[in-house]
Amino acid sequence: MRGFLIIGNEAFTEPFNLSDLPGAGRIDILCRCVSQALFLSHSIRKGVEVYLMLLGEPDPPKAIRIRSDELRRMSPDERNIAGHIRKAVGYKLTKDWTETNSGIHASKKTLKELLTELSTSWEIYYLREDGKDLHEQVSKIKNPLFIIGDHIGVKRAEEDIILEFTKDILSVSRLSLMAEQCVAIVNYELDRAGII
């Protein structure tokens, strides 16, 4: 199992225009992270979970969970994935997970509530540019969930919460990469290390 949690600092929490994903609080970034996390060429990885934390207007927070093993009818292009997110945020959500599509659930959990739940089953790693080199640490990693910020990164308020739950802070590059590039590289390093 491997997991990813992407922080969408301004990601819209109501249905948005599928023809302007950057204008919907950079939903495009979240879509590319989902795509990079889940998809191989012509197939979907087994045992991957992606969580999206949507913190934008008008109704934050909303949390989305995508489980690769239950997923149906998703393709790797931004617009298709955005359609699933759009549908999920359109539901009347509660603190519990509501299924919005096969393999996709959404809720009104806060970041702290979400991490409290995730910390019971995952080792949580926070990806930040100044962290320890993932490549050197990867052999020690088991059952990891990686937290990654979007174009804004992670703000202080959220970072304080994240650090309460974090086993370690890791980095994939000295360059400031896009979130979805971090996801692709994490998968690559875990694959090379034989970590399922």
Place this chain on the structure above:
Amino acid sequence: MRGFLIIGNEAFTEPFNLSDLPGAGRIDILCRCVSQALFLSHSIRKGVEVYLMLLGEPDPPKAIRIRSDELRRMSPDERNIAGHIRKAVGYKLTKDWTETNSGIHASKKTLKELLTELSTSWEIYYLREDGKDLHEQVSKIKNPLFIIGDHIGVKRAEEDIILEFTKDILSVSRLSLMAEQCVAIVNYELDRAGII
């Protein structure tokens, strides 16, 4: 300098619907490859060139060249990049490069004509699943241009041409990755090895 050439086996060679990029011969894949090749968080890499070989109907072949150092007004989302490709294929093109946007040129070059031109200034590597491990070979690489197939891979006719120009066949993973994941990993390995 580093370069990428993506083979779009069915990529449309006339203007297409921006709201259905997969239906335009999987232009979405080409867009994600461009995005992964060129963009960092909030900036564009220096010295990267991306070539797209569009082989779909109705007017193949069309070749597009994107030079990061001259590029203006591109953002990393699929729809924005697709808009640039759409504009480029709408021009009346010749065998010479026609500028269709700052940093973007298009032509009617065949794959063989394009590779003949590229081979004068690049070391050409072909990415294929059964190739040598890029991670182990990367220290030997200088001034590379990587050829990557889309969801269909590279067909026999194009592969025969590619192999005439190829210095080596490399692989990034034993898994069958999406083209844009290969691009992200190539950048990662070149970055780690300090290859500019």
